[in-house]
Amino acid sequence: MICELCGKNQATTHVKSMVNGEYTEMWLCPHCAKEKGFDNLFAHTATDFSSFLGSFFGDGLPSRTSATRCKSCGSSFADIARSGKVGCADCYTNFYDELLPSIQKIHGNIQHTGKVVAGAGADLKLSREIEKTRQELAQAVKEQNFELAAKLRDKINDLEAGDNNAK
Known part of the structure; x- marks a missing residue:
């Protein structure tokens, strides 16, 4: 398959994304993938998830002191940024200001627009x-x-x- 961006080289990277409810996919060659920041997405996850998301989206995640912890599960924002996983449902409330920009950038929307319960x-x-x-x-x-x-x-x-x- 040929790169959909440059139209010249063999595509080796398959990128899928969902933005504002619209699903798109692209095949990129190594050069175009590197230019777009898709060359090695998981290289930084073990060390610093925050800087990974920052490089992927163009700006870093907001910082919060590591002393601030979720009252329910004990997770800090640094823990969430490092692992990429929210500790519990209360973390969404406790770290709302920090999580909201990332959720908007990743999902394109912060309000659920999917299926609803029958009758509602x-x-x-x-x-x-x-x-x-x-x-x-x-x-x-x-x-x-x-x-x-x-x-x-x-x-x-x-x-x-x-x-x-x-x-």
């Missing part, structure tokens, strides 16, 4: 539709497109009133 789908779909329309309304107002803003306002009112014909 209709309500969730309606609330997501209202939230999406509110964001569109804010953008329309920002762009001073008041005709569209009025239509979106009416659509939100109809959705909140339970009018299924508003779509």
Whole structure:
């Protein structure tokens, strides 16, 4: 297979990523993989996971004193950065400020957008539709497109009133 970036050399590195819910994959030659930082992704994991993520994404992870530990499991942020694994569910709360930028960069989103429990789908779909329309309304107002803003306002009112014909 030929490198998808330069189109010249034999591809040896297969890169898969998911950003903003969109799955992409690329085949790269050793030279292009090295240029993009995919030449040896796991070289630093044993010594310093923080610098690994920093080199991969262009900036380092926020630092926190090693004295700060999770009250539930005893993990420090340094432990999490070194191992790449969160100690327990409470670590997400305790180290929120440190973990959030990395989670956003890795996953492209910090809010789950996958499947939902059966029966909750209709309500969730309606609330997501209202939230999406509110964001569109804010953008329309920002762009001073008041005709569209009025239509979106009416659509939100109809959705909140339970009018299924508003779509």
